[in-house]
Amino acid sequence: MIEFKKTVIGHKKSPLISIDFLELKAGELYILIGKNGSGKSTLLKSIIGFNSLLSGEVLVEGKNITSFSKSELSKTVSFVRSTFPQTDYLKVDDFIALGRSPYTNALGRLSLLDKDIINNSIQTLKIAHLKGKFTSDLSDGERQLVSIAKALTQDTSIILLDEPTAFLDYSNKSHLHQLLKRIAHETNKCIILSSHDLDLSLDTNCSFLAINNSTKELHLVEAPAEKSALLNMAFS
Amino acid sequence: MSLTKKQLYFLIIAGILLPVLCVVHLFSGQISIEFQDFSNSLFHYNNQDTNQIIVRELRIPRMLMAVIAGGGLSLAGLLMQTLFNNPLAGPFVLGINSGSSLFVAFSIMTGIPFLSSDFGIISSALIGAFSFGVLIMFFSLFVRSHVSLLLIGLMLGSFTGAIVFILQAASSSEELKSFTMWAMGSLQNTELSQLPIISSLFILGIIGSILLIKPLNTLTIGEEEAKLLGTNYKTIRLVIIVITALFTGLVTAFCGPIAFVGLAVPNLVRIIFKTQNHFVLIFASVFIGGAFILICDILIQILESSIHIPINAFTSLVGAPFVVLIVLKRLA
């Protein structure tokens, strides 16, 4: 699904992460961990093409990420950012429906299929009670759920999430991780989420992408992962 | 995006209100006109009948320009506010009006006959609007906060204002008078014969905006999000600036600068319709913007026997307090 070949990720003068060769599969949830500032967000943004690679390539479904058109890319990869837009008078339904934009016509008209997919996402995330509210009236936690619903609606084979559980309480965090894992399996998507809560992530029992604190390399640690090993690698 | 029944009804009401106000406007001058005069002026025009002349040559152009100025500036304001994610954006505050004014000032005060002709002034206004549109877009690349961009727009306005003052000091009193009059704004300076081209450009701008409904909807959640949804941001941004410059330049060229409409009306529309669906917002802005200017001009005509108020002053009188209300509401 996603292949990294001799990839170096970072900003112009400072490389942050290097990946010799890595392949991420469909149907899996990967949790990306690393110290603060180690480049987690940058890595995710590089996959979606918002950040240029310092060297090497990233292939999605066998194709180089840079050769995707904007339209193709939006149908292949979706991204849940850590910040939420401050827009007035935007209903939750409309916000989530924007996830269908890559597929709708010039006027943005929603077909029956589009509406189905939107409802599905709402059901999956159990946020039906938020329909009809304005996004500006939601709590931080509700906003995160709504953002994820939008990403689901975008129906992409890859979903990237940047610290999606920061504002959720513990039981909801854990619930969300489990949910995303299930979605990855059931819909055969490749989902990567970044997190800095190691204990919680371990409970999810999935694979990890750890940024080695000393070598700055990205390592894949398959499930079940061992806590002390991860701690050593990423946080010492 | 969704469209509720309530929104649809409001939209229809606004759509009906506009032609009703047009008719009221036609009949609200100091000279009383019969309906006969009106229909004759259109279908059996007798160019010796004073009443018919007044309706056909004075009132109809004035009424149409009110709609075009109100609708055009409001739609330009809406586009600016969506592009910059800033409800306080507008052609006036972002300096696009100033760009037009500056170029028109040059045209009038250089004394070169071609430039101070109608055609010269219109071209200058359009070029000025577009140049400043590009300029503010350029600044937007470096500026994060909403307020900063507005400040830059206001500074652009002050800067051009200063240049205009210098030009004024150097020009003859005739030219000065001419420019001052232009700056007061007027809906009465267009000929019936010019209306076809003005209306065509106006409709062109509306059609252009309608074709942008989906990208505009994605822009409501920000540039990055819009890009993630597949919107070709750079192209869309350019098209928005072109359409905005078209409306602003067109109105500024034929009516002079008219303040606050572009800023106030889209905000009013969002407050009434409570949506970010640009299908609703575009039509509502045109209807309500046109209605707003018509109402202002109707009041101006009613007051004409005691006091003459230029349109620009009127829109500022009404618009400025409204904008203060919006700012207070947002801060609350």
Next chain:
Amino acid sequence: MKRMLLLILVLNLFGCSPTSETKSLPEQKKENSTVSYASHFDLIQTGDDFLLHFMSPESGEIEHRFFLTKTIDSSRTGYTTIEIPSTKLITLSGTSIGMLSTLDKQQLIVGVSNKNYVYDPKTRTRIENNEVIEVGEESNLPLEKIIQSSPQLILYSGFGSDFPGSKKLNALGIKSIPIYDWRETHPLGKAEWIKLFGALSNSYEKAESYFNEIESAYFELKEEAKTLSESPTILSGNLLGDIWYAPNGNSFVAQMLEDAHVTYKYREAKGTGSVQLSLEQVIKDNTNTEFWINPGFSSKNAILELNTKLKHIGPLDKNTYCYSHNINLFWERSAIEPHHVLSDFIQIFHNVKTSDSLYFYKNIE
């Protein structure tokens, strides 16, 4: 720009309305007053000397008192002394040049506002030869340049208050006097100011005799006009922006039109300033009006360029007259030649030959 709009709006809302009436002037004239028609100044002869009073055009109260004396070191309590005859004058008012040149005393002028607005050929030559300086607008005078040319007096137009710098100049011995002729509404009231210039330049008798001449000429023409049977209708004024400004019924122009025995369209409008009208109203009122004067332009094209809708003003095609083909001549000399203006009006409106050719006006093509 915005500030200007606000200013205009404020002025419109809170007074300064052009249609406000001037209050009636209390009887301030003393015996030995030489002034009969002018309301804003009074000139009283006392032997060789003169008492000069200026009355505020708003309140009618005396606001300045000058003692014009030939005797050095003479003075009078309550009066500012001005030595006569004057030797050097700076004038910010165009009509002053006209009046001084009528008395052949324009060589007293050492400064004018703007050489482009001067008609008098002798003065123009003197400007070319640097014998006369240019000082620009009243609101912004170059004090040092003025002091350098050491004038005795500055004649200003007085748009409401003393001009900036007048106190400084006064302290240096340069006095200033307001020339309010432009605010006189009686046709002969403006011309009568020539008596002031006569007093200043040691040619009072000449000024008086000149004035008497034009006074009789004026009344003669007025009587003649009364006998003419036709009373054509006249429109005056033009658009400024969206508003048409026409002279009010008691204004200078309206009174002259009255004396020319014509029907001025807006003579019912009260006041001495202008009445504001919409273009619609003007078009509607003047479908049958026979003449249009003072549109402010010298060609039909120029008028249409201002606003193409002016083509609907009835008399535009044939019977429009203006002085704008020689604006400087008009502004400089019409005040001192009201009989010529009246003659022009009678000739134009009644088609009666009162002189070989028109003095000021021309038909607009």
